[in-house]
Amino acid sequence: MALLETRMLSKSFGGLRAIQQLEMDVEEGSIHGLIGPNGSGKSTFFNLVTGVYKTDPGSVVRFAGEDITNFEAHEIGRRGVARTFQLLRLFSEMTVLQNLLVGYHTHTKYAAAAPIFRPRSVVRADQEASESMFELLSIIGLAEFADMPAGELSGGQRRLLSLGRAMAMRPKLLMLDEPAAGLSPTNVDVLMGIVLDLKKRYGLTLLIVEHILKVVMDTCDRVTVLDHGQKIGEGAPHEVKDDHAVVEAYLGKEMSDEEVRAAFAKAAR
Ligand SMILES: Nc1ncnc2c1ncn2[C@@H]1O[C@H](COP(=O)(O)OP(=O)(O)O)[C@@H](O)[C@H]1O
Numbered sequence: 001m002a003l004l005e006t007r008m009l010s011k012s013f014g015g016l017r018a019i020q021q022l023e024m025d026v027e028e029g030s031i032h033g034l035i036g037p038n039g040s041g042k043s044t045f046f047n048l049v050t051g052v053y054k055t056d057p058g059s060v061v062r063f064a065g066e067d068i069t070n071f072e073a074h075e076i077g078r079r080g081v082a083r084t085f086q087l088l089r090l091f092s093e094m095t096v097l098q099n100l101l102v103g104y105h106t107h108t109k110y111a112a113a114a115p116i117f118r119p120r121s122v123v124r125a126d127q128e129a130s131e132s133m134f135e136l137l138s139i140i141g142l143a144e145f146a147d148m149p150a151g152e153l154s155g156g157q158r159r160l161l162s163l164g165r166a167m168a169m170r171p172k173l174l175m176l177d178e179p180a181a182g183l184s185p186t187n188v189d190v191l192m193g194i195v196l197d198l199k200k201r202y203g204l205t206l207l208i209v210e211h212i213l214k215v216v217m218d219t220c221d222r223v224t225v226l227d228h229g230q231k232i233g234e235g236a237p238h239e240v241k242d243d244h245a246v247v248e249a250y251l252g253k254e255m256s257d258e259e260v261r262a263a264f265a266k267a268a269r
């Protein structure tokens, strides 16, 4: 069953058609990759699905069978969709644990409780929250940094924290926008190991935008390729990588068959 479905999904910014009549199905329990050149509409797709942008008329977004088109972001979050941002949006003054709790409280009814007025049920909920957040911190390998301001973390640790904050929302669908950007190859492997662990533990469905082809080829069950906001290819990684149009669009140049094979052989190393 498709957990996320889009039909006729479109978004224009003035005259620019950033997403054009996109039909996409993300199967429950799968790891789905979304790739394409810079400016092809990948982040816009995330923003449409998560309620950051409103869609153009005629668009349909369904999650778990429910029409959620143009719902408010918190309504979509509450249904089980969480995402990370390409440019991290952490609270650098707040501690690592507090950053996670922000994600958690975004989706509990206790969020609005004033600090002075704390009925027992709220205190108990807070304790539960802290405990489950510590569990999450240890899975993402940041438990020892719980009380450190997020601003003092390394680049790789910040990527992990942003993953943790999305996980704190207890999602069914986790959408990652270039999760490995700027990481060393070793850290890419660490991060993807953690992502796969989280998927297994919590039964997640994953949608991943990633420029590092190796990550896409190694981990995704299915890949959708965008160019100028349109789907130009879709299939298993090995199918997509043999598609000439896909490779040319993705790498942005005309290539011979030899070059296509070489490009992907390099990417898959
Ligand atoms: N808020 C916005 N206002 C105007 N144009 C935008 C906005 N967001 C994205 N775009 C444009 O939409 C196109 C797709 O952008 P984006 O989705 O960020 O691409 P990608 O993530 O694939 O690199 C680009 O041409 C970008 O400039």
Ligand SMILES: [Mg+2]
Pocket: 042, 043, 044, 086
């Ligand atoms: Mg982007």
